[in-house]
Amino acid sequence: MPLRPSHDICPNTGCRLQYASWVDLKYHCWESGCRIVCNGCGRREILYPNDGERYWQHVRVENICTKSERHFTTPSNLTHHELTHRKPIFACLDYQRNFTLYGGMIIHLESGVCPSQIGELDLAESAALCYQCARFTLWLQRALGTAWAIWDLFMHVEFPACSQTLDDGIIRKLRVWPRNRHG
Structure with missing residues (x-):
């Protein structure tokens, strides 16, 4: 041609x-x-x-x-x-769904659409009952400098620029506590 x-x-x-x-x-x-x-x-x-x-x-x-x-x-x-694009490895607290970000799972729970019926107030109460809550609240205010939601914290920690990880210190305790309480 x-x-x-x-x-x-x-x-x-x-x-x-x-x-x-x-x-x-x-x-x-x-x-x-x-x-x-x-x-x-x-x-x-x-x-x-x-x-x-x-x-x-x-x-x-x-x-x-x-x-x-x-x-x-x-x-x-x-x-x-x-x-x-991460592999979805974070399981919902009481539901057969996995999320790529732990913060995404928390958003799912806080939205009130999870069949587990665990919602924003339940997560806030769990955070307040956590032994490390006072340290967590101060850390969060320093890290984000704004009014907070639990998912804000986890999304911040999952971002590569943050030196904290989901498995370190206060964040680990805050992450494990709701699973022990609600899971």
Whole structure:
């Protein structure tokens, strides 16, 4: 077939195959490995050479999730999004559902939609009864500097910029206490 400017042509020197549409050309590039395609950009010209150097620079500059190809305005937004790709390992306190973030499980409970009937007041009461509550409240005010909800704390701790982890000190005690009380 003679090459016509209206068709999409693989830019790879050894290939130069012609396709009837941009979508066909993208699939060719994905399947053959001729070029790396940024599917999330929506720009037709984004076909990167296989060496990947320009593509990875594009990923860094545009804050792109390499699993979903979604683009984010800030590195922080990308980091928050990447947490959603974790394996769901946090089981609801009394329900057969797992969450990728412990804070997500707490949001589920606080929303009042969990069949366990454990809600925001139950979690607040559990936190208040926890032996470490006074230390926890001071730590939370220092960490977040605002009015708080339990899920705010856990979401903060799960963010990589926080030096605390879910299995350390006061946070571990606060995380284990509701499971012992309600689970």
